[in-house]
Amino acid sequence: MTADNILNEESNNEENNELENSTIGDNSPEEENQVSEESQSQVEASEEGENPESETTGNDSEISFSEGDKVTGTVFKVEDKYVRTHIDGTDFEGIIPISQVTNKRIEHPNEVVAEDDTIEAVVIKVEDENERHNLILSIRKLEEDQSYDTLIAAKENDETLEGTVMEVVQAGLVVDVGVRGFIPASLLSDEYVEDLEQFAGQTLEVKVEDIDKDKNRVILNRKKIIESQKEEGRKDQLKKLEPGTTVEGEVVRTTSFGAFINLGSIDGLAHISELSYERVEKVEDAVSIGDKVEVKILDVDVENERVSLSIKQAQESPFELFINEHNEGETLEGTVKRLVDFGAFVEVAPGVEGLVHVSEISHDHVAQPSDVLDEGEKIQVKILSLNAEAGKVSLSIKETTDPGERSSGPSKVYRDETDDDRPTLGDVFGDKFKNLDL
Template sequence: MTEEFNENMILEINEGDKVKGTVQSIEEKHVVLQLDGAKYDGIIPISQLSSLRVENAEDVVKVGDEIEAYVTKIEDKEEDGHYILSKRKLDESESFETLQQKFENGETLEAEVKEAVKGGLVVDVGLRGFIPASLISTSYIEDFSDYVGKVLTLKIEELDQEKNRVILNHKVIEAEENKALKSERLQNLEEGAVVEGEVLRMTNFGAFVDIGDVDGLVHISQITHDHIDKVEDALSVGDKVKVKILSVDPENERVSLSIKAALPGPFETIDEKFKVGDVVEGEVMRLANFGAFVEIDKGLQGLVHISQISHDHIGNPSEVLEAGQKVKVKILDINKDEKRIGLSIKATEEQTEDFDTSYLNNQTTTDEDAPTLGDVFGDKFKDLNL
């Protein structure tokens, strides 16, 4: 009666059933489970322990652990039968249900990075999830292995249960975080403040500088006090620079910056180099009908009024000067407040004669040419009664 009763109590197990058992032993290539009420023990091949790659079964299970798994095959032998089980399939099935719900609701999930492989990262989301390199970060990643062991917040990019395909996205999370940080940073920026930044990239019209979660444009005209034709003449990517915040437009996420406004202007330090009365060399930068503008140092241009160009009378500065010409000038006046310098070219040249005496050299005086008293006094004598 006892044997008949025990046989009737044996649990009927079929392929596809979900069973629960206790880890009895851990072998090199598989794990043995004792299934309560079952005819045979269950065997989970190491490849079916997890959706992730497992080198050593002891890394994921230990003796005494209670495990659920699907029955994938029944090897029915009188003396040595057993059930082939897959914990992996059960995990994947349950995980797909959870992931499908999160995917449909647009929810995020957290997962630990288990491995860095060619082309991206492998994460554990109850099954093997993959983050392609292009979806890891908004920044360039040189070494993917730095992410191993980190827990990342992710969004599901693609989900296909038939192909056992789970594609995840961390870049979109990073982008949302960056946008929030940028918005907060923009609100806290103060126009007129001087901050440090790093040159990110350059264009033909200026340079974009990162000032911490925000980048702003330094127009080419705001790079230096000197005139430059190309941004590359003054800056390189990676340069650390001080910039002054000229304007902030939070709505359009635009920030205008100036490097030259954060530097001492040439007029601020002019006293260290020049004083009234100095004679210096300069370059004619441009001409106007009222005079010539001459640069005596970087960022320092002064006006030579037309009356100060030559001792001779001239109708237009272009009669004696041209752009690019080197000239000596005397500093007549420095007005730091109005950023003006008065210069003179003629003050550096000696005037040999006060008036034109050339006509004298062409005359020979004779008695006949000498003026008479009549020439000098004319009609003055006719009124006299001599």
């Protein structure tokens, strides 16, 4: 086949299917990359300037090429469907079909190469008829081979690469990293991504998850990079957080024991006891997911990446407000919140509870606070003391009543309910001893 026939064949086949199948698609990787020892030594010697046959001597019959050889040349003609080039140091001509100019989709070769450009390519077919030597070349295959070498090294060294999203498919993204790579949707982010179209045309940082050159398969991973970036962000933020400072956060999760609050790169925990100055029985009663809250940083554990927070301590203390507005000796109304063996806790203001000791409940003896008080009951109390440092309020109920007043609570009658009918000493002797002077 002459060079003219080759060019005509390329021009008549717009997709170059026949040439691609005969030179690349149907060949095994071993056939595509096979290089004869003789031609390889010639090329290497030519590059080192040690082979006199590499010089233009006019004796091209002593120069030969094999499929897989790498060559350099100078472009002297760019046509619609191919590129023609002189092979350096010889009278050979190289023909590069448009499908072998690049792995990108192009309409014309001049989008990539121009006349007088120096190119590197690999021989994919040798045409040697009637002593007219022509080589079919591929820039694309050479670039892909080099790209695979780069990708393999990147995987071994855990390096980060950049790739441009070429296509969005249902299962993930097709990315150009010198060859066509694929990012499965599950390896795109550490969070579920609903809209893959947002990545179309973007340049993304990726790592090589898996690679198989023989099968032309490259699996990429973006999730690892995002996780690594977040890890670095958490460490940086942890170092900047200072206990005692107040910052803004967002409630992102609630549990039975507290609420997790996002501070940017890290989540901190506000224990249920730190959600409010008022007693909280259920976390959801105090906060909801999505709430923006001010929190005080209580503790930072950099090594274990834990941050303890308080919502209530970021607010003005109700106790401080109370002691600023009330004085010892003042009488006010309160609500019995809890009854314990040693007294009753009475709420005297939102978030402020004081203790009425059992001895301060009544002028009468009280065995159990529940004997005379009920939870939820409204009562009058007198402030006995305000302890600003300890945040405690001591209260009294009996100080609001006169000593002569009896407890309004139900009286307790104690009876001997035993079945023992035996007479006592009082029954036997009656009043016989009452007048005795003992």
